[in-house]
Amino acid sequence: MGDLRYPIGPYEPGPAPDIEGRKALLSQLEETPRKLWDAVEFLTESQLDTPYRPGGWTVRQVVHHLTDAQTHWYLRTKMALAEDEPLVKVWDENTWAELHDARTGAVVPSLLMFDGVHRRWAELFRSLTEEQWKRRMIHPERGVVVLDAALPMFVWHGRHHTAHIAALCERIGIRLS
Numbered sequence: 001m002g003d004l005r006y007p008i009g010p011y012e013p014g015p016a017p018d019i020e021g022r023k024a025l026l027s028q029l030e031e032t033p034r035k036l037w038d039a040v041e042f043l044t045e046s047q048l049d050t051p052y053r054p055g056g057w058t059v060r061q062v063v064h065h066l067t068d069a070q071t072h073w074y075l076r077t078k079m080a081l082a083e084d085e086p087l088v089k090v091w092d093e094n095t096w097a098e099l100h101d102a103r104t105g106a107v108v109p110s111l112l113m114f115d116g117v118h119r120r121w122a123e124l125f126r127s128l129t130e131e132q133w134k135r136r137m138i139h140p141e142r143g144v145v146v147l148d149a150a151l152p153m154f155v156w157h158g159r160h161h162t163a164h165i166a167a168l169c170e171r172i173g174i175r176l177s
Helices: 019-040 059-082 093-098 100-104 107-126 147-171
Strands: 136-139 143-146
Touching (some): 019 107, 059 136, 059 147, 107 147
């Protein structure tokens, strides 16, 4: 059954992508919201409240987490472009996942936000000059984060959590389109 925590494998940083690599990653960034919608579209409320793995978040919490996390990174991207090496704030994703809205809230508002953030993020990324791709932010836990080197991580994160849900669906016999 493999490691349910990492259905597409753990994130492994590599060199910053070249121009063609960025284009491919931005296409994946834009595709992720549709794939997330496809993964949850036909799930019942009970299935949304099923942990994607033993001891893991529920599908509902994963959807809300993805929106929260990608929104944080989108805003951090804008800060890196608008400020000189900003110090970005960390957030406790586990505490956020236990808040009432993440545990019980409808997923459609988060899916809509996730789609909107990804559309804006991809549009912003496509507008960057080579100099802007080298902009940096300071993350208290990760250190210096350079936009072009971080793009693969942003894309991996969306694919990673969408794969959690898709793998659960497969295990419980729900066929995705």
